[in-house]
Amino acid sequence: MKLRLLVLALLGCVTFSSAQEYFPKNDAVKAENNNYTALTNAKIYVTPTEVVDGGTLLFRKGRVVAIGKSVDLPENTVVVDASGKTVYPSFIDVYSGFGVDKPEKAKSSGRSAEFDASREGFYWNDHIMPENDAVAKFEYDDLVAKTLREAGFGTVNSHIKDGIARGTGVLVSLNGDGNDGDRIIDDRSAQYFSFEKSIAKKQSYPTSLMGAMALLRQMYYDADWYAGGHIDSKDLSLEALNTNKDLVQIFKGGEKGNVIRADGIGDLFGIQYAIVGGGDEYERIDQVKATNAKLILPLNFPDAYDVSDPYASGYVNLEDMRHWNQAPANPKIVADNGISFSFTLHDLDSPADFKDRLMKAIAYGLPETKALEALTTVPAQILGRTEDIGSLKKGSYANFLVTSGPIFDKETILYENWVQGAKNVINDMTLKDIRGEYDLSLSGQSFKLSIKGEAGSPKAEVKQDTAKLESKFNYTDNWMSLSFTTIDGDKSYRLTGLVDPSSDNLSGKAVLPDGGETVFSAVKTSEFSKKDTKKEKDVPEMVAVTYPNVGYGYDAIPKPENILFKNATVWTSEDAGILENTDVLVKDGKISKIGQDLRAGGATTIDATGKHLTAGIIDEHSHIAALAINEAGQNSSAEVKMTDVVDPEDVGIYYALAGGVTSLQLLHGSANPIGGRSAILKLKWGRSADEMIYDNSPKFIKFALGENVKQSNWDSHSRFPQTRMGVEQVFMNYFQRAKEYEAKKKSGEPYRTDEEMETLVEILNGERFISCHSYVQSEINMMMKVAEHFGFTVNTFTHILEGYKVADKMAEHGVGAGTFSDWWAYKYEVNDAIPYNAAIMHNQGVTVAINSDDAEMIRRLNQEAGKIMKYGGLTEEEVWKMVTINPAKLLHLDDRTGSIKEGKDADLVLWSDYPLSVYAKAERTMIEGATYFDIEKDKQQREAVKKERNRLITMMLSEKSEGKKTQKPKQNKKETMHCETGVEVRSMK
Incomplete structure (x- = not known):
């Protein structure tokens, strides 16, 4: 193995030959084949757009x-007449x-999963493995290669499909006649x-997409720091990452x-x-195009x-039904938007499925030239190997397909797939x-014989009168054999014969x-x-894409x-209070005027007589619109961002x-x-994640106290605290480290960029605000003392169900509260919660918000607010x-x-x-003057x-009825x- 790897490492860009020229030639009889081969009289696709009719490939x-069209053939040329055949670069x-x-x-x-890395001399995280080289684990398998060649592929770029940083790939020609020195x-x-x-690997971090x-x-950041010579010890992972940074970089997105x-x-x-897609790029094609990335698309x-x-059928949601209907148009839409892409077999059950999926994409409008480019020239461009593969230009590998x-x-037959000049039939x-x-006639009896299916592997059906007979059929090397049994099953016939190429009829011996x-x-x-099979529609019926492309998405x-x-x-939520019979003019996304008898001036007029107009509700603590909520792999995850995992x-x-x-604040x-x-969002339904995030958003972070963070009851015995x-010591330790980190930054000395420490420094400097999950008074006091020790103020205690016990101290500290109206006793540390909590804190001068922390409760926060009138006697305003x-004040958005x-903003x-009231319904919900919910439209x-x-169910039933x-x-x-x-x-089970 060591010798093999050494040879491969020395090869670099390998030139195909039967053996290296410096190898000793101990076989005195065997001579090297220096002949030329020429395919003549073929239609040859040099590239998808450069075609030679009646050409010669030498x-x-x-x-x-x-x-x-005119190629001088050397004397030692083996000529293959390919008249009527078409030649393409292999895939x-x-x-x-x-x-x-x-x-x-x-x-x-x-x-529980391990928290520490298992390796020494490598990066601190086991899932970062750029030192891995696929070539070291590569073993050629010609049985698998045969299935790939049958699908039209001549070259594959292989890698270890495991980990976050996965190492380098190996580019391989599917040449079964050569050795690794030839084919790599x-x-x-x-x-x-x-x-x-x-x-x-068992290391727990990261546990989420945002953690990854x-x-x-x-x-x-660490690779740059290492490249600068700032780390004394060897890190083989970072060294490999830097060594490989000039290679093509391929990312599996999905x-x-x-x-x-x-x-x-x-x-x-x-x-x-170059990014591997997921087949749903059509849903956000403008954003995908803006990446300027070359895509690698599965036909899944x-x-x-x-x-x-x-x-x-009721279990299938509309989104999944739509994707079934719309996904085959993805390649066409990507092509129409000028995005460069290649195809991959990734995510297909078998290479044999590839052609059917590709044909479906073409039926949905993908131009054939673009399809061919996606299998030849574009992947060669992605890999930077256009001189070697992807075309049949002079000097390139002789990797090509011969077709009928x-x-x-659909009826075209793939005859041969030549790889590095070696023929594969x-x-x-x-x-x-x-x-x-x-x-069919034999022994005085007549039958009807129907031969259908693929030309290279046809199927036969025998009938006597109108009755179908049980039969078996085989056709190989121009020999046919047929056996069938009569209707009553008591007589069987066996036929065999060599097909005469000059005749349309069949004949032979019968038993x-x-x-x-x-x-x-x-x-x-x-x-x-x-036309024997049911003709497919020229343009398959497609349902429209909506924004977002799910149920209740907008056209x-x-x-x-x-x-x-x-x-x-009008409920102003300002000193003006509640205004009766009042007009509000919305113009250019802003609240333009408030008063009576206002003129529309071209604006659409809505009669709000008997109705109530309020500012939009703001939820200070929510977990909707997220792909992940926790990065649970470490006791601090200040480096992760909820903005990375917004789910629009x-x-x-x-x-x-x-x-x-x-x-809302997505915590x-x-x-x-x-x-x-945190991510602070405006709920702009139909827009992208980036468009939902507040521009110039205030910076927040989630802290937590109590039962959840210590995890002692969840079999996580290897994690502190x-x-x-x-928990208190975690805060003290991390903030002390942050102070030291900032001091080093300010000193002018070189320093390692640490996203976690950068975030904590922002807290120390009052540039980032804390929303802290909290329950019991002892920990609430502890958190305020830690903050005061390091010279900052906690912004918000959320949950804060024992806030009524320390409301005076909270007011003195300057912290706000986001709480529930009447949730309590849902776990032990909530046993002392009372529904008067919000009112007591409010009366002590604490800024109090009622939040949801719940996808159901968020829909009725208006009613949750109403409960506080009962429990505490506060006014409706x-x-x-x-x-x-x-x-809005707690989120530092009250000026907007x-x-x-x-x-x-006209929210x-x-x-x-x-x-x-429980009877109140939101008839219209607006954000910056745009209506994102309308009860009549709903x-x-x-x-x-x-x-x-x-409609989609009917289409699916039709698919099933067609087999x-x-x-x-x-x-x-x-x-x-x-x-x-x-x-x-959780344990890795």
């Missing part, structure tokens, strides 16, 4: 020597695992990355959001990844669901096409039921018709309107809008004392401020939103009734969803998240 020793897969086994999954020890084109072809942890993103960022996330990491460090179109059972006609014609080129209808022998003849009565993204609300009861397609956004919510969960950075005392201007005031809700959308589901493959219905339901979601670092 090659020698695995390389193209010449190509054209390339940039993202393969061929010849490189995925590591085995780590075995569980029955305890490049032993360091690219460097690979993903967001997925290694299955072979933070780890990648820190890895790059779904469309991860394509965008991966590109964002690349942009931060000046890296342009889902099969139709078997919706024949009405009960089971246009390669994307897929279907016998001399095999006669015998498909058609015949009159009769009694063992006697005779001859048979089958006279062709009609040619095989391609078009809402835009700001100029609107005049007339005669409303969470239907909880739409439901929140229906409850009058316009803004990290409570897995660790120091959690992740295990007690509430330990005071409690309404608890869901509008007070959370949270109240109805001229100049503020407004028109209520059908008194807004604190009724229309409900009906539209029903009709669309029925096409289907899958079982399944429920793809988004998890409802809370603070505790993903808190426990």
Whole structure:
């Protein structure tokens, strides 16, 4: 093995030959083959756009020597007449695992996953493995290579499909005749990355997508620091990462959001990844295009669901039904938008499925030239190997396909796949096409013989009169054999014969039921018709893409309107209080005027008589619209960002809008004392994640106290802290380290960029605010003392269900409160909670907000505020401020939103009734003047969803009736998240 690796390392860019010229020639008899080979009279695709009709392809020793209509052939040329055949460059897969086994999954020890790395001399995180080289684990398997060649592939770029930083790939020609020295084109072809942890490693961090993103960022910062010579010890991982930085960088993104996330990491460090997509790029094509990345697209179109059972069909959500219908158009839409892309076999069950999926993409409008480019020239460009592969230009490898006609014609036969000049027969080129209808005669009896299917592997059906007979048929090397049994099953016939290439008819020897022998003849009565199977529609029926592309998505993204609300009861959440019979003019996304008898001036007028107009509700503590809530792998995750995992397609956004919510703070969960950075969102349903995040957003972070963070009851015995005392020491330790980190930065000395410390320094400097999960008074006091020790103020205690016990101290410290109206006793540390909590804190001068922490409660925060009037006797204006201007103050957004005031954002809700009432409905919810929820439009959308589901179900039933493959219905339901979601670092089972 060591010798083999040494040879491969020395090869670099290998030139194909049967053996290296300096090898001793001990075989005195065997001579080297220096002949040329020429395919003549063929239609040759040099590239997808450069075609030579009646051309000649000349090659020698695995390389193209010449190509054209008139090529001088040397005397020692073997000539192959390819008249009537078409030649194409063979296909390339940039993202393969061929010849490189995925590591085995780590075995569980029955305890929580390890927190520390298992390796010495490498990076601190086990999932960062850029030192891995696929070539060291590569073993050529010609049985697997055969399946790839049969699908048209001649070259694959393989790598270890495991880990976040995965190491280098190996570029391999699928040449079964050579050895690794011949077939390995490049032993360091690219460097690979993903967001997925290694299955072979037990280290717990990261436990989330946002953790993986933070780890990648820190890895790059550390690589720069290492490259500067600032680390005395050897780090083989960082050394390899830096060594490989000039290679092609390939990132497995997956779904469309991860394509965008991966590109964002690349942009931060000046890296342009080629990104593996997920097949749903069409849903956010503008954002995908803006990445400027070359894409590697799987053709993993889902099969139709078997919706024949009405009960089971109810489990399939509209989003999944739509994706089945729309996904085949993804390549066309990507091509139409000028995005460069290649195809990969990744995510397909078998290479044999590839052509059908590709043909489906072409049926949905993908131009054939673009399809061919995606399999030849573009993957060669991605890999930077255009001189060697992807075309049949002079000097390139002689990797090509010989077909019976246009390669994307359903009836075209792939005859041969030549790899590095070595011929691989897929279907016998001399095999006669015998498909058609015949009159079969033998021993005085007549039968009907129908031969259909693929030309290279046809199927036969025998009938006597109109009855179908049981039969078996085989056709190989121009020999046919047929056996069939009569209707009653008591007589069987066996036929065999050599097909005459010059005749349309079939004949040969027959063995009769009694063992006697005779001859048979089958006279062709009609040619095989391609129309024998059901003709597919020219343009498959597609449902429209919506924004977002889920149920209740909009046909078009809402835009700001100029609107005049007339005669409303206006709850200002300002000193002006509640104004009766008042007009509010919305113009250019802002609240323009408030008063009576205002003129519309071209704005749309809405009669709000008898209705109530308020500022949009703001939820200071929410976990909707997220792909992950906790990064639970370490006791501090200050490096992770909720902005990385905003999910703009969470239907909880739409439901929140229906409850009058316009803004929220998306908080990290409570897995660790120091959690992740927050995302503050405007619920702009239909827009992208970036467009939902507040511009110039105030900086927040989640801290947590109590039972969740110490995890002592969750079998996490290897992680500190295990007690509430330990939680305090975590804070003291990390803030002391942050002070030292900042001191070093200010000293002018070189320093290692640490995202975690950078975040904590922002807290010390008052540039980032803490929202702290809290329950019991002892810990509330502790957190304020820690903050005062380091000279900053805690911004908000959230939950804070024992706040009434320390409300005076909270007011003195200057901290606000985000609490529940009447939740208590749902776990032990909440036993002392009381519903008067909010009122008591308010009366002590604490800014109090009522929040949800719940995807259901967020829809009725107006009612939650109303409860405070009962429990505490506050006024309607005071409690309404608890869901509008007070959370805006806590989030440092009160100059922009949270109240109805001229100049503020037009984040407004028109209520059908008194807004604190259980009977009140949000009729219209606006954000910056655009209507994101309309109760009348909602009724229309409900009906539209029903009709669309029925339409898609009908289409799926049609697929099943045509015999096409289907899958079982399944429920793809988004998890409802809370603070505790993903808190426990579970054992690896």
